[in-house]
Amino acid sequence: MEKKKRVYTFGNGKAEGNAQMRELLGGKGANCAEMNLVGVPVPPGFTITTEVCNEYYQVGQEKIVAELTDEVNAAVTHVEGLMNCKFGDPKNPLLVSVRSGARASMPGMMDTILNLGLNDVVAEGMVAKTNNPHFVYDSYRRFVQMYGDVVLGMKPVNKTDIDPFEAIIDEVKEIRGVKLDKDLNVEELKLLVARFKTAIKERTGKDFPDDPMEQLWGAICAVFRSWMNERAILYRKMEGIPDEWGTAVSVMAMVFGNMGDTSATGVCFSRDAGNGENLFNGEYLVNAQGEDVVAGIRTPQQITKIGSQRWAERAGISEAERLAKYPSMEEAMPEMYAELNAIQQKLEDHYRDMQDMEFTVQEGKLWFLQTRNGKRTGTAMVKIAMDMVREGKISEKEAIMRCEPQKLDELLHPVFDKDALKKAKVITQGLPASPGAACGQIVFHADDAQEWHANGHKVVMVRIETSPEDLAGMSAAEGILTARGGMTSHAAVVARGMGKCCVSGAGAIQVDYKAKTVKIEGVTYKEGDYISLNGSTGQVYAGEIPTKAAELSGDFKALMDLCDKYTKLQVRTNADTPHDAAVARAFGAKGIGLTRTEHMFFDDQKIIAMREMILAKDSEGREKALAKLLPYQKADFKGILDAMDGLPVNIRLLDPPLHEFVPHDLKGQEQMAKEMGVSVEEIQARVASLAENNPMLGHRGCRLGITFPEITAMQTRAILGAACELKKEGKNPMPEIMVPLIGILYELKQQKEIIQTVAKEVFDRYGGSVLQLRYQRPHADDLRLQP
């Protein structure tokens, strides 16, 4: 095989790698090397490169082990030297952790083995050294279990199969009358180790390896194998990580935070990952292992004094009790804290980003085990980026590149109060169709939603599914919950457009429109009962949870101002109402890119006139109905143009198939017959004649304006009339007209003629051409390209 360096050591302030070698050493390996180079104490260790992972898959285990042996042996000796202990030495044993680490973070996707190097002899040596047999044998049984599962393939293949080790634990617990794992005593833990080993022998036909080097080789190869396990493959597909990146293997000396009261372990962040505040924070436990901090077996304590005081206030604990029982690390271990604080600042300054770090104090000596750019909420993301620009740590462009656009969503919708949410009860789960938080009283019909809303109630509209007729009700509601429909269902699309919270496709809810009840998991909720929706997670809660509204201010606004400084592409909004236009303008929209005129027709009065127009027999009938629609349309356009005063407003002429507007129920058809003075049969025949096999490809777009030119004329009259009136009032309306779905140049030419004729007529009436009329080519995506 090719001669090249495959193992990179680190420790004692030296490292063969560095942070730039992420591709070769993985994120974890590169950062461990880098921490050494900047003088952060890290337990010594070594990293086997990602290239070896690929070689493993090319040449197989045997050849790769042979190729690596010299380098790994030398690296182990290097670690032993720095730690002043030896692999397998009963008096002074070295234990190591073996972890995976790809270029990109793949949390929990691959395997990790801790406490490697233990066997019966070493365990006894550890007991003598630590005087803590429970810790040693608990570590030992965990190691054998982890090793058996990961390296020796004892992990069950099917989800329904029981892990053989868990089965043994349950058996021993039952015999000894023990309820929780942590209550097992030393004898029982020893028994577990023995029985685990017997199970391994029975299942694999081989003895559990006592030789630490044999254990190490097994673990290294298992980490390489875990690169191709099912969940890692799936995760890579989701995140677009190529298979050929491979994983590195990092082997690091174990340090223990549970060797008495001068030992501790913890997790910390250089800034607040929740709200972005520039305040060092974290949790730690004296005399504990890393797992104890996250597992919630003991209550972790705060690292800083201020964090501890805030925590105590929230928990209702007095200052005296806090100091006595839950002191911060700053107070309990002031020297260790001072060192920790200095290093976290050093790491943040070095990486120029908020750091998420893990550390252990072993008998008064601080070790850093890991550092990485910390995951954070949308709010924290924006605040940290803008704070760092002001602190001169990063440039404006870096701030823009650091923020993830999609995460801004969290800042844009009303949000639940976090503490209240924790106490609330989830009653069912649907799809997170439109983010945000909503709570209100249950209603089932659009008109009820409007009526309750008008009377000052906050309502959540619960439907089997929604249709265009429900629009006004959806608008009046705080949120929408539907039993059917996916992420692109009517309810979801419309709700997202409105910025309205929506949970769709909650299949477990049974809606009874007649009784006005909804049954969820056996509980019946009536109209007027309170319910809360989390549109970001799809969770539905019983009762009322307080919310906060979103706004563009502070750091969020500052970031948006920065964006305007560099952007070339302008951002407009899609808006069909003055309210939407105003909301978008407040969020910085530079005009309207699409105003759909069809949604305006769904109001009570307008829909009747609209239906009259569609159901009319001839052009005369249509003209009559259109004359009724004109004032409504003009008023709508005037409101929108006014809300976007001084900015372009692109209005699309009528686009959807007419069939969507006509009544399909007998009641509606009877009403129309009465309204128009014709028979119900005639109406029904006309409705039937409008039905199409493929409405998306049917009589829609400019085809409507071509076959019914009077529609184009009326809409042009309304748009330009509204604009002329505003102009006279001293405003600056900037309408643009979009002729939808142009496929052939002549379609545009014919529509253009109608628009020009009407424009001249309107301008003459309002006294001269006060507006400049621009002919806009159709949007690219409307040019037969609607995706």
Added chain:
Amino acid sequence: MTFGYSRDDIASFLPAYLEKKILKVDPFQVLDQNGVGQLIKMAVEKGRAVRPGLRTGICGEHGGEPSSVKFCARVGMNYASCSPFRVPIARLAAAQAAVEDEK
């Protein structure tokens, strides 16, 4: 529509397509840059060849989806239009496209 899919009817087969990895993403959420994107690019380029300074824009769900907005910025469109609550998302994505292109 370029795929021959209707947004109203895609729900019956989209989940299977996503699961079987035939489609990586819902094309009604994320602009298909290889197919539809090339048609957009062609429309912008050919349009401007005939009329320099032709204004072009995109509207709909794609106008607020970051990767689609970046694509539109790169092919030289003038604006993207999205629902009000996606405006800041699109503004950030558009600024990122500009910063990335400077490098």
